Amino acid sequence: xxxxxxxxxxxxxxxxxxxxxxxxxxxxxxxxxxxxxxxxxxxxxxxxxxxxxxxxxxxxxxxxxxxxxxxxxxxxxxxxxxxxxxxxxxxxxxxxxxxxxxxxxxxxxxxxxxxxxxxxxxxxxxxxxxxxxxxxxxxxxxxxxxxxxxxxxxxxxxxxxxxxxxxxxxxx
Numbered sequence: 001x002x003x004x005x006x007x008x009x010x011x012x013x014x015x016x017x018x019x020x021x022x023x024x025x026x027x028x029x030x031x032x033x034x035x036x037x038x039x040x041x042x043x044x045x046x047x048x049x050x051x052x053x054x055x056x057x058x059x060x061x062x063x064x065x066x067x068x069x070x071x072x073x074x075x076x077x078x079x080x081x082x083x084x085x086x087x088x089x090x091x092x093x094x095x096x097x098x099x100x101x102x103x104x105x106x107x108x109x110x111x112x113x114x115x116x117x118x119x120x121x122x123x124x125x126x127x128x129x130x131x132x133x134x135x136x137x138x139x140x141x142x143x144x145x146x147x148x149x150x151x152x153x154x155x156x157x158x159x160x161x162x163x164x165x166x167x168x169x170x171x172x
Contacts, residue, residue, distance in 0.1 A: 027057045039068045062097035069094045088122030096129030104130045
């Protein structure tokens with residue numbers, strides 16, 4: 001079977017063995033519409049393909065993955081109801097990559113209203129990961145900021161040194 005991709009990056013094939021090697025490539029896009037389409041396409045595939053897609057997409061696009069999980073929570077719940085480990089893992093991987101206090105509150109509110117069933121362990125582990133991410137950001141924010149500012153200054157000086165004596169219009 002031939003794998004064809006549309007402009008959104010959706011894989012159209014019935015052979016799931018062809019999809020797995022393409023997932024990292026398709027998930028690495030900055031096009032969130034393509035990521036949503038990829039998630040939607042793999043939601044209808046086997047549990048293995050769905051889990052692999054979530055594992056790859058969640059760290060690259062945590063907000064998109066969280067919004068997709070909220071929108072399709074019932075479908076994921078139904079699909080994973082016979083596999084408590086996979087259900088919990090899916091939830092943990094999805095929410096564990098979030099980093100903001102408002103996202104933590106959003107996750108809490110969502111799961112107060114929606115029963116995660118056998119995925120409750122994943123919810124608890126994911127909430128701990130979010131708290132850890134928030135603490136890391138608060139602890140290291142200034143170090144990261146100063147590093148990037150000094151990097152930008154060094155880069156700007158290097159650019160200025162290369163520009164001196166040359167005609168900038170040559171570059172355009």
